[in-house]
Amino acid sequence: MKDAPKSVTIRWLAHQAGVSVATVSRALRHPETVAPQTRERILKLVNRHQFVPDGRAATFSSKRTGVIGLIIPTISNSIYAEFTEAIQSRLQAAGLSLLIANANYSAEAERDIIRKLIESRVEGLILTGYKRDAALYDLLRHYRIPFVVTWSTSPKASIPSISFDNRAAAAEATEMLIKLGHQRIGLICGITGVNDRAAQRFEAYRSVLARYKIPFDAELVSEQPFEIEVAADAATRLVTLTNPPTALFCANDIQALGALFACQRLKIRVPKDISIIGFDDLPIVRVVSPPLSSVHVPARRMGHATADALIGAARKNIPVKSQIIGTELIMRGSTMPLVPARTRPP
Amino acid sequence: MKDAPKSVTIRWLAHQAGVSVATVSRALRHPETVAPQTRERILKLVNRHQFVPDGRAATFSSKRTGVIGLIIPTISNSIYAEFTEAIQSRLQAAGLSLLIANANYSAEAERDIIRKLIESRVEGLILTGYKRDAALYDLLRHYRIPFVVTWSTSPKASIPSISFDNRAAAAEATEMLIKLGHQRIGLICGITGVNDRAAQRFEAYRSVLARYKIPFDAELVSEQPFEIEVAADAATRLVTLTNPPTALFCANDIQALGALFACQRLKIRVPKDISIIGFDDLPIVRVVSPPLSSVHVPARRMGHATADALIGAARKNIPVKSQIIGTELIMRGSTMPLVPARTRPP
């Protein structure tokens, strides 16, 4: 037998097997269309030469990439990990791959990523939040790449979203604290200028306060990145105010945990001295002491629904339809009705 | 001007601009080789038609993908997030993309992922741990794809690794507890059968005990997945033994946190009643109360070194050389010398 060339190709294998390149291609991609003996002869050569087809040529000639792109704002918050794993498992079952890109909460980085993914001709794109340059949505439509917004509902019919309602969920949490008797409610949330989910949660907080005729006090609000040490510092600042809050609504669990640990360090008892509600319902919130109340975000369900929608779009040209997924406020040991706060010495 | 076709191509743009396809290609990829007026004329058309080149054709004809593959065992442990972000930032600066794949601690899933990445012709591959079917390393060499093992040193010169030494780091932590006077040291680690890093940490724990003539007690060891609730349960079981440990070495921080919270729930004081050391040195361990002692893993530095090595390999054919990166045991408030344990009622 002739020695293998530097790069074994389907053409070379075809020659060795005495068949056409189409037959080798069929043996690899649609083996049931090839006669059993022919198929075995081809696969034997494939294995002997450790042949792995060149995906660059395959995606070029088939005009398919089999890839769905996902852009998340960070990979260090495990709520996105759960969401991503849910998507990945569904896509894998459908024979598609997930390409994960991290935008690091940067609109500019995200723009570059979107263009790169369009250049790669991904067969679908999953976005986080709906707020971005409209031209990017136009470009996706121009290239007929199905897309869907997640982690935020979309106000426009032309921008499909599969998400829970941030405002409704944040309103429910804020309202619960009010119903527990709290009036001075602190908010720790993300940077509303670059994060539309944080902005929506903040708006809901304000609007519920207004609804209950509770004056909005900017001093009780802290916007900062989702880093636990930053959150702990923010909580420390809030709870050591002259007139501190008696409750904290944290727009994500990392911040709620930071707040909890800061209170522990300051010997402020949760929930006796201060109630805390988080958002996401990460596993860790069930394990800390006391277990944190939190808005349960159905990340896995949202991931599955998102993947299913894009599989339908990519494989069967089914348009992506918006869906709203419910959240659930889970009350645990970090919240209780307001009791008169003991005055703490300066 | 003639209407744009269904799919605008470089060929069509060339015709519109009155130049050749090579010139359009140059205008996009190497604009400095095209005369300024020609370049502007071409880019004007590109913008007008919202043209994004077809990456499928580009990667095919150039035989370049510009992609480095990274396989991590999970995306829900944020230590991998830090590592991944470090790699991504370096690659981005070098004009390369990172394709992240999640193996979910499954050797079979990883095998499929490796083959898929070879088929995609990634220009480099970053692996986690060195233990896997040798045929996979052979296949990577066969296709001349540079690779590197991370999160574990490699015993073989033919398998380059860039990592800290798990055994040395785990030995240091175990030894520290012994030097603090602890003899009954519990170990909570990952599943050693599928996780060579867990296996190495476990081996180091055993070997240090042996060195100090401390009998190995299997009852003090708990192997289970890295889930915080499972870790809390494991810790609960260990600390409620008839003859419980006076210290816990947890082979990652998630487990250390689970152990800490379990102790808090059981009113077992850390470090007075039991010392705890974790591994990874996640930000949260600095914030909890008490702050956890932990082996600091230089994830960012390892990420940068790994990316640099593969950029060198992919772009300049520089062979990847193994590197060992140090760790550092950070002692915080969760460890103290052994004091006689109060007898707890059954």
Added chain:
DNA sequence: TATCCTGATGTAACCGGTTACATAAAAGCT
């Protein structure tokens, strides 16, 4: 036995951009 249908296989054009090599014009130097 003849005709029709199905399964297996071959042919060859094609996908869209890249780039080695060639050519022409412009710039620089003597």
Added chain:
DNA sequence: AGCTTTTATGTAACCGGTTACATCAGGATA
């Protein structure tokens, strides 16, 4: 002014697999 060098641009072959269409052989049916 003539020659050399540099810059800008064109030509066209190529990358490796996919697949629409065609063909042939074998099986089924009338």
